[in-house]
Each structure stands twice: as C-alpha cells, then as structure tokens.
Amino acid sequence: MTSHLLTGVRPYGEDPTDILLVDGAIAAVGPEASAQASQDTVRHDLEGLVALPGLVDIHTHLREPGGESAETVFTGTRAAAVGGYTAVFAMANTTPVQDSAGVVEQVLRLGREAGWVDVHPVGAVSAGLKGDRLSDMGAMARSAARVRVFSDDGRCVSDPVLMRRALEYVKSFDGVIAQHAQDPRLTEGAQMHEGAVSAELGLQGWPAVAEESVIARDVLLTEHVGSRLHVCHLSTAGSVDIIRWAKARGIRVTAEVTPHHLLLTDEMARTYSPLYKVNPPLRTSADVEALRQALADGTIDVVGTDHAPHPLEDKDCEWAAGAFGMTGLETALSVLIETMVSTGRMGWRDLARVMSATPARIGRLSDQGQDLEPGAAANVTVVDPDVRRTVDGAAQWTSSDNTPYAGTELPGQVRATFLHGRPTVLDGVPVVAAGSRA
Ligand SMILES: NC(=O)N[C@@H](CC(=O)O)C(=O)O
Ligand SMILES: [Zn+2]
Numbered sequence: 001m002t003s004h005l006l007t008g009v010r011p012y013g014e015d016p017t018d019i020l021l022v023d024g025a026i027a028a029v030g031p032e033a034s035a036q037a038s039q040d041t042v043r044h045d046l047e048g049l050v051a052l053p054g055l056v057d058i059h060t061h062l063r064e065p066g067g068e069s070a071e072t073v074f075t076g077t078r079a080a081a082v083g084g085y086t087a088v089f090a091m092a093n094t095t096p097v098q099d100s101a102g103v104v105e106q107v108l109r110l111g112r113e114a115g116w117v118d119v120h121p122v123g124a125v126s127a128g129l130k131g132d133r134l135s136d137m138g139a140m141a142r143s144a145a146r147v148r149v150f151s152d153d154g155r156c157v158s159d160p161v162l163m164r165r166a167l168e169y170v171k172s173f174d175g176v177i178a179q180h181a182q183d184p185r186l187t188e189g190a191q192m193h194e195g196a197v198s199a200e201l202g203l204q205g206w207p208a209v210a211e212e213s214v215i216a217r218d219v220l221l222t223e224h225v226g227s228r229l230h231v232c233h234l235s236t237a238g239s240v241d242i243i244r245w246a247k248a249r250g251i252r253v254t255a256e257v258t259p260h261h262l263l264l265t266d267e268m269a270r271t272y273s274p275l276y277k278v279n280p281p282l283r284t285s286a287d288v289e290a291l292r293q294a295l296a297d298g299t300i301d302v303v304g305t306d307h308a309p310h311p312l313e314d315k316d317c318e319w320a321a322g323a324f325g326m327t328g329l330e331t332a333l334s335v336l337i338e339t340m341v342s343t344g345r346m347g348w349r350d351l352a353r354v355m356s357a358t359p360a361r362i363g364r365l366s367d368q369g370q371d372l373e374p375g376a377a378a379n380v381t382v383v384d385p386d387v388r389r390t391v392d393g394a395a396q397w398t399s400s401d402n403t404p405y406a407g408t409e410l411p412g413q414v415r416a417t418f419l420h421g422r423p424t425v426l427d428g429v430p431v432v433a434a435g436s437r438a
C-alpha cells in the first residue's frame, strides 16, 4: 500500500509537525515521520492546517434503500468525506426498514463498495418502525454489520414496555438504544417550537415537554434495567437538565446535539421557508445557549449531524406541507468552529472528543476516533480553520439541496480526509475513484 506523509500539519491545532501513514495506520508523528518516509511516499504539503482524527457521525440518514431520489449511500458518504468524516452511522428509516440482517448487510455492502467512509448501519428497534414489537436485533448484532446502535429515529419508541424490552435485549451484546424523544400525542400536528413565535405565526406548537418527558422516562427505565441509552438531537434547556441529573446519578446515558440546534432558532420560521423545518424543531436562543454550555461542559457528549436529505419537491412548498429535516454533513465542522471554537468555548481537542472519539466509543468502534498517535488507524481530517466560505447548496456533494445555510458565510474548510491511510478528499474535493477499496 502507498504511504502518505502529511507535512507541516498542526495536530489538534498545536505545533506544526509531520504525520506518516503506512498500511492503514499512523506509523509516526514528528521528526521520525519524514525520516521513515520512503521514496514512494506521497507527500502532502499541509503547512499550518489543523489535523484531527477522522470525524465520526453517530446520526446520518443515507436514504438508501428506497429514498435514492434524495440520497444514495454513495452520494451521502461522499458528502461525509468532504465534511471530514471517516465513519457514519446510517439511520434505519429506509424503505425497506433496516430491521433485519439482510437489509443492514445490504447497506454495509453499499458502503464498502462506495469506499468513502466506514458505514455502520443502525438497526431498527421495532419491526418496520411500527412501534409494536421488537425487530430481530440479535440477528442484526450477529450479522456481518455487527450492529450495536439501535434506533427507530424519525419516530419515538413511545411504548414504555417496548422501550424496556429493547433496553434489556441490547445488554447481552453491549448495544445501545438511540432514542428519538418525542411524545407523539403531545406533538400531533405540530409544525414548530411552541412559544411566542408559533403563537404569532399561527403555526401549531411543539412543546419542549414533549421531548423532556420522554427523556425523563427513558433515563429512569435505563437505570431500572441497568442498560445503555443514547438520546438523539437534544433541543431544549430542560432536556439538558434531565441529562445532567441522570449522569450525576450514575445512569449510563449519552446525549447528542446537532449543529443546527447550536446555531439556529425558531425565529427562522418567520421566513416560512421549510428549509428551517426540522425534527425536533429549532428552539429559542435560551435553549441554544444551554446546549452550547452543555456541550462545552460535557453534559452533552457528541455532535451528530442528523443529515436528513429530502428531494426538492418536499421542501419547495408551503411550511405546513414541507418535510422535516436538513442536510448537515458538509457544514457540521464549520458550524462547530463558528459556535464553539471561535467563541473560545472549546479547543480542537474538545472538538475531536465530541465529533470523533466519543461517537466512536458510543458505537463501539475500535478503529475510529483514536488519538493522532503512532499505532492508531490512519483516519485523519485536515482542516483550514481560517478560510471563510459562503455556503452554496447546489455546489454541495450531497444529492439534496436542503441546507439551511445557503448564502451564509461560515468559517473553516476541510482540505483533506484520509480513510484507513488512503486519501478520500484532497484540496477540498473528493478523490476520483477513491470510491473503491482496491
Ligand atoms: N430530523 C428530521 O427532521 N428528519 C429525519 C428524522 C429524524 O431525525 O427524526 C428524517 O429522516 O428526515
Ligand atoms: Zn430523530
């Protein structure tokens, strides 16, 4: 296998040095790196750029099978590589649903054929996402996809008995249930966050308590059963308080926040553009502040993009008819730099923790999220933190145009991504034909 020498990079934004990648592993960091490089080593001049462990997204929708008009495994994972990712967890709400060994193995195979990132299919909790009986979680766990993360995301596991059984079942293989916390009865017909703006616009509100009551129930169930819970896309200050309480009590719960909930508020609904329609809804600036604080202090463990591509016809319509969801893989790192790094709330090591190491640990990956040290798998992202760019939806690599940031200027640009020692992105664009593992 070819070796690659990354020269002049700043690991975690620290002093410039060289990193040598050989045979899918980091062979050396520092002066030894260039000393050990051979004549065949490919040199990449990355002077002054920040090197991070390849990013890991615990929450991606790739849409295939069934939703290929919005995204395929190929286009979604290519977008992920461009965003600096080397692994993604692909949510189960496909058609057919990822609720059997056959479907998760199909997604695994499509991911391997594409070759842009490691694809880890998430298994559905309930058969067909119907919420009434468990899927064949054991078969998915034992399959080639080795599923450890289970979720009905897009829908809430609202039946407490089903949730209890799911939490019990995953204990035998160290799995985790990732809950989309949304009480269905409290959110019937809901269009946006319930508050002053929804009242003014006359749109049906989605109260914070619809999320918080489910999280409160589930941390208690998790404690009772002695299992492991991951809470998807936290969006309210009250949810943060419950997670903080649960962690202090020793309950094994991890929490996620999306980039958009760290930046945008329900004020965006005044545009009536469904680009800002998302589940859970954009909340208030007080919620945004609580989420930023919680990510900085560790109450929230990870950033998940909740990359949710939708075809144009589902977004180019009036608010009430629009689909919930926004794309995020190609802008996540920039939004995190904008909201957390530029503001001084987090350093680059903290960013690597919430966007790489901890998501890998939650999903029980052993070859992702490792520190940039000799012996680690050679998954590396190189970012130019100083450049500012204006987001152009049509220029993105995802097949869908539903980014909420079109026309917005954001800091930071991924310049290179290496997956198991092989470049998938160079000079900010996907490497042609990287998409085969050779
Ligand atoms: N986030 C969204 O608004 N939509 C997601 C589902 C989900 O994450 O709940 C989707 O699949 O489109
Ligand atoms: Zn969800």
Ligand SMILES: [Zn+2]
Binding pocket: 059, 061, 091, 153, 154, 306, 308
């Ligand atoms: Zn989702």
